[in-house]
Amino acid sequence: MKLSSNGQCNFKSCLWRRAWTFRCLLIVVVIVFSQICTRTGFDVMLNLEYLLFPDMLRLYLYRLECTKSQRAYGSGLRKVGSRLQSSGDSMPTIYVVTPTYQRYTQKADLTRLSYTLMHVPNILWIVVEDAPTTSALVTNVLLRSGVEHVLLAAQTPKRYKLKNPMAVKNWIHPRGVAQRNAALTWLRSNLSPLTKGVLYFADDDNTYDLRIFEEMRSTKMVSVWPVAFVGEILVERPIVRNGKVEGFVAMYDPSRPFPIDMAAFAVNIRLVLDKPNLLFDYEVKRGYQESHFLQPLVKRSQLEPKAANCTEVLVWHTRTMMPMLHLEKKLRLASGMPIFNFEI
């Protein structure tokens, strides 16, 4: 402690120190309170980064506004919180577009996919139901997940509707066209042209290794990678030489401009926002939806290979079997009424 020349203590210095003591104590109290809030499920409301960086707080409050209804629902489910913990202004958002349709395994498939996406920071999940309106079933899966999302409904025109979407030959009509277009329209109406982000089309029954989301996040134009169980071979994939895509391994119509699956690429969102008329189309030749979408955006030579130069499988085109329900009719007849009326 500094003393003045007459031996008395320097009051100003002491007061300054006293103020610092209180400041420190205040900071400790705030931090301890923030920790308690975080641990007990009050979310990251008062976390340190928000105190230090007001911009992040603003971003967080904006998000809170978007997702406050989700939070109300999600309280029963332990929050992963990864999205907010790891997000930042500098991290491009991944816009994951998922078309979905009513079937027995819809809730199971969407639940499982939601648990994958709950691990991915900074995503916006745009789910589009093939229905005249959104359903309580899908709404609740999304709300329970706590993943930031937009739920839309867009019906497939009757003439393009598959009688049995679970049939082996389910590619007779293009699928997901109306739904993906609804998502594109939403994105173009709601995002600023300067948005930093990546667009990815993720079907609800596929399987995704978490690493693919981190790989695609840095997409400058269009990035590509292998996908397993597509085109009736084990793995459809780009061939990479010297860091450039030089061709593709594909057996189903390899002459397509981009012989790859919808799950095999991600696009920088700005390219999509720059082309307001680019949509999917029911009248495009079978297997050419991806090429139709990618041709106006990128040349083969500009593709960015991911997943260790396209040598790793991080996406599987899995399909969930239609459950066998041979005895359900018998059960209903025996009991004289629908036995199980609640959500499956």
Add this chain to the structure above:
Amino acid sequence: MKLSSNGQCNFKSCLWRRAWTFRCLLIVVVIVFSQICTRTGFDVMLNLEYLLFPDMLRLYLYRLECTKSQRAYGSGLRKVGSRLQSSGDSMPTIYVVTPTYQRYTQKADLTRLSYTLMHVPNILWIVVEDAPTTSALVTNVLLRSGVEHVLLAAQTPKRYKLKNPMAVKNWIHPRGVAQRNAALTWLRSNLSPLTKGVLYFADDDNTYDLRIFEEMRSTKMVSVWPVAFVGEILVERPIVRNGKVEGFVAMYDPSRPFPIDMAAFAVNIRLVLDKPNLLFDYEVKRGYQESHFLQPLVKRSQLEPKAANCTEVLVWHTRTMMPMLHLEKKLRLASGMPIFNFEI
């Protein structure tokens, strides 16, 4: 500030305050450092709860020891950390037993299940491969997940091996018997008889709502709930009246003592540890494995109904389709060699 009678400042008080300033600053530095560590992936090493509760630190260090190899692998994958964040001495561990076998979709199915289990605090995942030894593929999925686990191998005897496990009639021989028995033997050799925990058999292609794990955690003896897509009906389920299980909705042999699926129940681990000879058996009548296992443990009247008195579906007996690979042979013939040699 207190002043002494001669007007000079109270040196002792000032020094005390100075010490507090430093203490406060030290705490702030430690907390800020812990926050930085947590955000940048150094795990929860220095988190506040460990400073405040040394017992938790010890528990954490013990776990760190168990899983240090996992951590080495898992560094590339963003950690959820839910297990450590929410765990505590008082929370019973869930021992999840998963038999698995080699097939095209094995890695996809296990990856997807691992992402579900990553959200569940306090579990030990016991995965048992139907193989002479454990494989790199399964090991790596487990290590990447960061879920605490034990990996075992137990081969199905040749005479009970299914020629095509993906066939519709895949119940001709009982499945998973040798693998579940290996897990039971491991549990009996490695757990203290006083262990607080719950045993659950979770196949690798089923779908689980996270809520089922929290429901089963409080199992006193044996808890039960509905499972969708089992026994060729939409939902097999216990019938509950006044909080007691009074019967079951099942069409496949409803006369079984416990006409439920392997995914429909959880057992308090002490009941299993108390019966060292209770195992599954290949010679048990078709559909009676669950009854064979449960009969020595519990009476119907003692079953604990979960999932809102068995009115909610939180488990789906989903199956992943065998992928169509009609052109793979052609591709290999065309290229003269196996085209894709890396892990799928």
